[in-house]
Amino acid sequence: MARALELHNYVGHLIRRAEQVHTALWFRHVSRDITSQQFAVLNALRQEPGVDQRTLAHHTSLDRSTINQMVRRLTDQGYLSQVRDEEDRRRTLLCLTNEGAELLDSLIPAAKDVNEQLLESLTDNERTLATDILRKIASMDDKPLDGTA
Known part of the structure; x- marks a missing residue:
């Protein structure tokens, strides 16, 4: 019988x-x-306005169904606009509305503060290391996990 894990040393538990x-x-x-x-x-649409939903999903690391629901909800709330791509009528391009831009502007300072709160107990070197490690873990699904190309 396997022994129970020490959750305070188990990375998955700590990430959760x-x-x-x-x-x-x-x-x-x-x-x-x-x-x-x-x-x-x-935020992704502020950085790259006029992208399609698939590109937006990639930039935000969200799956298709989640991004679809979010785009629908944010559009219904008046924060996003959708227009047909004139070069490819099958594509819909997304942009922030004025209301969406104002909302984002109002959220950015508090989001920065939350990020700072999450890192405040760490030294500068630990902050860099923690961010680098989390970025590396988060990018694991960017390449095959079995080592194949």
């Missing part, structure tokens, strides 16, 4: 707990209405 802390801070300090994933969508 860190996400719980982030979600609680987000809800408390940034928005009760806009999730951090919706914020990522708005």
Whole structure:
């Protein structure tokens, strides 16, 4: 019989707990209405307006069904606009509306503060290391996990 894991040393558990802390801070300090994933969508469209839904999903690391629901909800709320691509009528291009841009502008300072709160107990070197490690873990699904190309 296998021994139980020491959860305080189990990376998956720690990542889940860190996400719980982030979600609680987000809800408390940034928005009760806009999730951090919706914020990522708005922010990605600020960085690259006029992308299609597939590209937006890639930029935000969200799956197709999730991005579809978010785009629909944010469009219904008046934060995104959708227009047909004149060069390829099958594609729909997404942009922030004025309301979406104003909302994003109002959320960015608090989102920066939450990021700072998450890192405040770390030294500068630990902050860089923690961010680098999380970025490396998060990019694991960018390449095959079995080592094949």
